[in-house]
Amino acid sequence: MVEVRITPVFKDGTSEPICGEVIVSEALISPLGDLDPERGYLRNVGWVANKIVVIKGFTGSTVGPYVVYSLVKSGNSPKALVVETVDASTVASAVLAGIPLYKVDNLSAIVEPFRRGARIACIESGTLKFKGVLIAIEGLDGAGKTSIARTLHEVLLNCGFRSIYTYEPYSNAIREIFEFGTLKLTPEVEALLMVADRYSHYVEIVKPELDAGGIVILDRYMYSTIAYQGSIGVDLEWLESLHRYLPKPDICIYLDIDPELGLRRKAGSERPKLKYFETIERLKRAREIYLDLVSKGKMVLVDASQDLHLVLGRVLEIVEERLGIDLRRCYSELQ
Amino acid sequence: MYLTRVEERMLLGDYGEAVAKAMKVIVKVGEALGAERLIEVTHAHVSGISYFNIGDPGLEFIEDLARLGARFSIFTTANPYAVLVDYSGRSLASEIVGKQLRIASALRTMGSRAFTCTPYYVRTPKPGEHLAWAESSAVLYANSVIGAMTNREPGVLSLLAGIAGRTYLGDAHRGLPEEVEYIIEIEKPSDPSEAGVYGLIAGRVASAGIALVRGLTSMAEPYVKEFLAAYAIYSPTHIAILEGVTPGYSRVSLARAERIQIGRSELEEFYGNLDSCESPLYLIGCPHLSLEELEQVISAVDSVGRGELWVTVGDPMPQTGWLKRGVKVISGGCAVTTKLDILGVDCVVTDSAKALIYIPRLAGVKAYLTRRSEILRRVTKRG
Numbered sequence: 001m002v003e004v005r006i007t008p009v010f011k012d013g014t015s016e017p018i019c020g021e022v023i024v025s026e027a028l029i030s031p032l033g034d035l036d037p038e039r040g041y042l043r044n045v046g047w048v049a050n051k052i053v054v055i056k057g058f059t060g061s062t063v064g065p066y067v068v069y070s071l072v073k074s075g076n077s078p079k080a081l082v083v084e085t086v087d088a089s090t091v092a093s094a095v096l097a098g099i100p101l102y103k104v105d106n107l108s109a110i111v112e113p114f115r116r117g118a119r120i121a122c123i124e125s126g127t128l129k130f131k132g133v134l135i136a137i138e139g140l141d142g143a144g145k146t147s148i149a150r151t152l153h154e155v156l157l158n159c160g161f162r163s164i165y166t167y168e169p170y171s172n173a174i175r176e177i178f179e180f181g182t183l184k185l186t187p188e189v190e191a192l193l194m195v196a197d198r199y200s201h202y203v204e205i206v207k208p209e210l211d212a213g214g215i216v217i218l219d220r221y222m223y224s225t226i227a228y229q230g231s232i233g234v235d236l237e238w239l240e241s242l243h244r245y246l247p248k249p250d251i252c253i254y255l256d257i258d259p260e261l262g263l264r265r266k267a268g269s270e271r272p273k274l275k276y277f278e279t280i281e282r283l284k285r286a287r288e289i290y291l292d293l294v295s296k297g298k299m300v301l302v303d304a305s306q307d308l309h310l311v312l313g314r315v316l317e318i319v320e321e322r323l324g325i326d327l328r329r330c331y332s333e334l335q
Numbered sequence: 336m337y338l339t340r341v342e343e344r345m346l347l348g349d350y351g352e353a354v355a356k357a358m359k360v361i362v363k364v365g366e367a368l369g370a371e372r373l374i375e376v377t378h379a380h381v382s383g384i385s386y387f388n389i390g391d392p393g394l395e396f397i398e399d400l401a402r403l404g405a406r407f408s409i410f411t412t413a414n415p416y417a418v419l420v421d422y423s424g425r426s427l428a429s430e431i432v433g434k435q436l437r438i439a440s441a442l443r444t445m446g447s448r449a450f451t452c453t454p455y456y457v458r459t460p461k462p463g464e465h466l467a468w469a470e471s472s473a474v475l476y477a478n479s480v481i482g483a484m485t486n487r488e489p490g491v492l493s494l495l496a497g498i499a500g501r502t503y504l505g506d507a508h509r510g511l512p513e514e515v516e517y518i519i520e521i522e523k524p525s526d527p528s529e530a531g532v533y534g535l536i537a538g539r540v541a542s543a544g545i546a547l548v549r550g551l552t553s554m555a556e557p558y559v560k561e562f563l564a565a566y567a568i569y570s571p572t573h574i575a576i577l578e579g580v581t582p583g584y585s586r587v588s589l590a591r592a593e594r595i596q597i598g599r600s601e602l603e604e605f606y607g608n609l610d611s612c613e614s615p616l617y618l619i620g621c622p623h624l625s626l627e628e629l630e631q632v633i634s635a636v637d638s639v640g641r642g643e644l645w646v647t648v649g650d651p652m653p654q655t656g657w658l659k660r661g662v663k664v665i666s667g668g669c670a671v672t673t674k675l676d677i678l679g680v681d682c683v684v685t686d687s688a689k690a691l692i693y694i695p696r697l698a699g700v701k702a703y704l705t706r707r708s709e710i711l712r713r714v715t716k717r718g
Contacts, residue, residue: 009367037392063389065491070392089489091367095360096396096491101367 002113002130002213006102006123009086014100017124019131020079020324023047024054024114026107028085031058031067031093040076046160049076050324052121052128054110057085058093068093079324080123082110104128117162118213120323132210133323134247136221137315138290139255140283142262143304148255148315149219155316156215159330164209167219169194170201191229195242198222202246210247221249223293231285248298251322253315254290255304259283336365337372345499353405357495364492365503374465374504376485379497380454381413382469383490384442385672386435387697394434397441397494407446411497412454413439414470415623415647415669422616422678423643439667445497450667451649453560453623455481462582465508467496472564472622472689478574480559482582484508487573507573514588515576516544520596523550526706530558531688532605534565536597537575545572547589552579557628564622565688605691607703609713612682615703617710618670620647621687629664635711636660644714645670661714675700686710 025045029035035042040049048071058064071077080100083090084107094101102123104110110128118130137149149165156163169175174197177183178190185193198221209216222243230236257265259280294301302314316327338346346362348355365373383389384397417435419427426432439450449457452470455477460466462482468474469488477483486505488496496502506512519537524530530551537548551559559580566575576584609615619632629648636644639661650667671690675683676699683694686707694702 010363063383063393063490065489066383066389066393066396069396073395086367087489088364088368088486088492091364092360092489092491092495095363 001132001211002118004104004106004109004128005126006082006104006128007126008100009091009103010094010101012095012098012100014080017122018052018080018100019120019122020050020052021119021326022052022054022110022114022121022128022130024111026056026111028056028059031064035067035071037067037070037076038074040071040074047076047326047329048078050326051078052080052082052123053078054082054104054107054114054128055084056107057083057087058090064089065093065096068097068099072097072099082123082128102128113213116212117160119161120213120215120325130213132213133215133251134206134210134218134221134249135215135319136218136223136249136252137255138220138223138227138252138299139304140257140259140262140287140290142265143255143257144265144308144311145219145255147308148253148312149217151312152315152319153217155327155331156217159325159327161325162209162212162214163217164205164214165217165219166201166205168201168221168224169197170205171197187229187232187234190232191225191234191239191242194225194229198225198243198246218249221252222246223252223254223290223299226293227286227289228282230289231282236289251319252299253318254294254299254301255311256287256290256294256301257304259287261305336362336370338362342373342501351404353400353403353498354408356400356403357405357498358501360495361492361499361502365505368503368505370503370505372504373501374508375501376465376467376496377409378454378458378460378464378466378468379407379409379411379493380466380468380470380473381411381442381447381490381494381497382471384413384438384450385415385417385669386431386438387417387674388672389438389490391434394438396491397438400494400498401441401444405445405498407497408500409497410458411445411447412449412451412457413442413447414452415450415649415667415672417673418645418647418665418668418670420645420663420665420668422675422680425679427673427678447497449649449651451623451652452621452669453625453649456623456625456649457651467493467502469493471567472560474573475563475567475575476560478507479563479577479581484510485573487571505573511576511581511583511587512545512574514590515547515592517541517546518589518592518594519546519548520594521548521550522597522599524554524558524562526686526708527555527557527561528686528688528704528706529602530554531561531565531686531691532602532704533597534562535568535605535688535692536601537562537595538566538569540595540597542570545574545576546570547576547578547584547587547592549578551577556625560622561688565692568689568692605688605704609684609703609705609709612684612701612703615642615682615684616670616675616680617642617644617714618647618683618685618687618690619644619707619710620665621669621671621685621690623647623649626652632707632711633660633662633664636662636715639714642714644710670694671697673698684710684713
């Protein structure tokens with residue numbers, strides 16, 4: 001986890017943590033000319049509204065405070081400003097605009113992880129901490145998980161975030177046991193195999209990315225095991241306890257679909273995949289467990305019976321809201 | 336930060352929203368810079384009022400403040416604004432002129448007494464007086480020549496200090512520094528423009544600390560003024576200790592100072608070939624002239640025969656007419672912070688080292704340096 005010490009200069013009662021997307025410039029910014037307050041755009045750096053803006057400092061003391069002030073008037077206020085060089089003019093800018101201001105001694109400590117793609121950070125108790133983000137996409141087969149997860153990943157990449165898309169089951173050995181193995185698979189054995197796969201996936205793929213401040217998009221995670229193995233009678237509490245040493249997802253989206261519609265959608269797909277599970281009755285029970293998890297606040301439900309672009313729109317909205325980032329602009333560029 | 340009871344009430348809004356806003360910014364800036372308390376000031380001088388410099392954001396901010404009922408609680412002056420007169424029959428777009436006049440009008444509503452970069456001609460502070468001045472050339476003049484005390488305030492802070500009557504207690508308000516890091520020795524300048532060039536070179540070589548300057552003792556005021564205005568471009572300090580000029584200069588320790596000599600041979604490269612500027616705008620008055628200097632200039636020009644001569648002075652400046660013998664005497668205007676390219680100016684010939692540096696950056700045209708006598712010789716109609 002990348003953590004950089006920063007000193008508050010002006011907070012004005014803003015409550016921490018302040019979390020959001022970070023944008024960084026190693027250059028001194030001359031507000032008049034570099035910063036367009038009407039559009040909230042910082043030349044060569046990006047959009048500043050609702051972001052944690054990290055810059056070396058401001059030059060051209062006369063106008064700076066006025067430009068920053070008008071940034072706020074046009075509704076483009078950043079969440080926080082982090083600078084390496086603090087002078088009277090910079091402080092005056094922050095105070096006038098009511099933007100929390102922090103000082104970082106060593107700007108490159110923020111620049112380096114940013115260069116490697118880390119974008120989401122929280123400011124809290126004297127540190128700026130880059131956060132990895134775990135996003136799990138859950139749902140029955142045919143709900144559109146893979147399409148949604150892959151597109152979300154592409155949108156994030158297009159917006160400059162460090163992001164990977166990955167899925168479960170992870171290891172080929174586990175897949176083979178399920179599909180072709182001779183091992184007698186009781187529901188509990190199935191669950192243990194799935195969870196073992198998940199732990200090794202986490203250690204080898206997920207955790208290193210999170211530590212580097214990346215966004216990991218998981219096509220299925222812990223709630224799949226709880227729903228699927230739960231649907232064939234395995235104790236739910238036990239299933240949950242198997243995941244004690246794995247982190248809960250930061251955002252978990254459940255794509256809800258009627259099992260029959262899901263199966264009809266799947267019929268068009270060529271890949272014969274884990275047919276083992278796919279009987280309507282079991283899928284209905286799995287859906288009930290999913291819905292129960294939604295009601296407990298562990299997942300956010302998105303109606304996946306709609307057109308894919310509507311589903312995607314809702315998913316982007318949820319991610320934007322939870323992470324305090326803006327994806328719409330990058331998404332429309334991708335179209 | 337320690338605040339008096341009155342200051343606390345000001346901060347809490349007992350004296351109105353504008354005062355509270357001003358106090359909030361000043362206190363936070365002071366805290367961030369490590370000041371333990373505020374200091375009452377008697378004169379604020381506001382910079383950053385040219386529409387070309389602060390644009391719509393600055394206009395909005397100043398008008399918002401005036402609308403909020405902000406009024407200067409102490410004697411307050413402001414920098415000059417963009418030149419609004421025509422150049423060879425061409426003038427700025429009426430939208431720009433209108434917005435510039437709105438900035439000036441909002442400042443007048445708040446109580447600004449003058450528009451000038453030489454506020455010490457409007458109201459000369461006493462030695463030891465605490466000020467909140469922003470214009471760098473005026474800050475250096477106040478601290479280094481008069482012996483008054485002012486931080487080098489950012490424009491907006493001087494504006495707010497005018498409202499609150501206070502600023503943060505920075506180093507400048509603690510009196511002369513105990514020691515200097517440089518001793519700069521210059522050869523005798525033979526003209527104020529040369530003093531300005533010495534200022535440029537000195538400010539650049541001594542940009543990392545406070546310097547004592549030898550060679551300006553008993554020089555006439557325009558020399559000192561030009562030196563300091565140019566010095567402040569590259570030096571971020573609030574003062575230059577001028578031997579024989581700065582009150583109390585002899586108390587400053589020179590024990591650990593690095594000695595730097597600047598000779599006449601270094602001046603010449605700053606004086607360009609005036610022939611490269613075919614139809615120049617001649618400019619005198621950066622910083623603004625004193626009344627005495629203005630009279631000297633006017634009396635030296637029989638009538639302007641070639642080119643156009645602008646002489647910039649403060650507003651108000653008594654006894655100045657609009658056009659004297661063809662000289663455009665511009666009160667309250669600053670050519671440097673005016674986009675001269677959109678007025679159709681090709682190039683400027685000036686006697687100011689400060690203008691030489693800033694005109695290409697801010698006014699958007701080339702500038703050439705020459706001596707004042709040469710400008711007057713060139714513009715005067717012969718026979």
